[in-house]
Amino acid sequence: MNSDTTPLIQIRNLSKSYGDKQVLKHLSLDIYPGQVIGYIGPNGAGKSTTVKILTGLIPDFNGEVLVDGISMQDDPQEIKRRIGYVPENAELYEVLTPLEYLDFIGKLYNMDEKLLNDRARRLLTAFGLGNNMDDRMDTFSKGMRQKVLLISGILHNPQIIILDEPLSGLDANAVIMIKELIQRLSQEGKTIFYCSHMMDVVEKVSDRILLINKGEIVADGTFESLKQNHADTLERVFAKLTGRSESAGETDAIINALD
Ligand SMILES: Nc1ncnc2c1ncn2[C@@H]1O[C@H](COP(=O)(O)OP(=O)(O)OP(=O)(O)O)[C@@H](O)[C@H]1O
Helix, strand or coil, X not given: CCCCCCCCEEEEEEEEEECCEXXXXXXXXXXXXXXXXXXXXXXXXXXXXXXXXXXXXXXCCXXXXXXXXXXXXXXXXXXXXXXXXXXXXXXXXXXXXXXXXXXXXXHHCCCCHHHHHHHHHHHHHHCCCHHHCCCCHHHCCHHHHHHHHHHHHHCCCCCEEEEECXXXXXXXXXXXXXXXXXXXXXXXXXXXXXXXXXXXXXXXXCCEEEXXXXXXXEEEECHHHHHHHCCCCHHHHHXXXXXXXXXXXXXXXXXXXXX
16 A cells, blocks of 8 residues: 555545435545555445546536546546546447447547557457457357456556446456456556455455445455454455344345245
8 A cells, every 4th residue: 555655536525415315425535546445335335426426427526536636526537538437337339349349439538549459459359359359249248248348448548447346247267367457457556446246356356445334434444454353254344334234134034025
């Protein structure tokens, strides 16, 4: 953790409401260059809302978000150039081939045509899609589509990579590859913000874990420090801090409902 350097992302007193419902409550965070942040929390805790604010997709919020010293309110376009975003679900324009799709994405980032074409081909090959470059994506499996989404998030070589459940649909080999990739990207100095429900993976790849519950950060630290303070596995830390024990009777209720 490079806590002696200037934070790359500064979140100050960030709040967001939908109507009367406040889903983010005065979040303040400093994220440093090269950190791999594992962002976890129960369904509805506010993870995607945080990510959408960080990626400029939700422009109306209270508080301040600075990326590389630039304010999200002042210059969201400049911030978007520094960020690669891999959403959990995205429209992939499935009538396109992956090459056509990546060409479209790269042009949105004003990438040089030749660089874009070379890099798209190399990345598709590296992700095992070398033989599918010219196939329409409506013929792709879920995992193949997920790989194309991942490529689209790193294509412009951004400083910050935000991943929302990047492993959904990937087979065991691809999961190993992505875990390694996250570590390698971090060694290259990239800052990674990784949202997931897969505790075992978060535990392994993150050097800082943020646990959000009901719109508030309830734990922030390395896996080692969270373990010492709370429980022996990240799953148990999660359960302890998000009140899973209160609803432990839910499986009984499901089984009983089948009677
Ligand atoms: N566009 C919207 N309009 C109204 N309420 C919304 C909207 N988007 C999200 N919410 C609500 O905000 C809360 C936080 O949602 P968010 O998607 O950020 O949670 P999450 O932590 O990403 O959950 P999950 O793990 O299920 O993806 C939820 O209660 C959700 O119902």
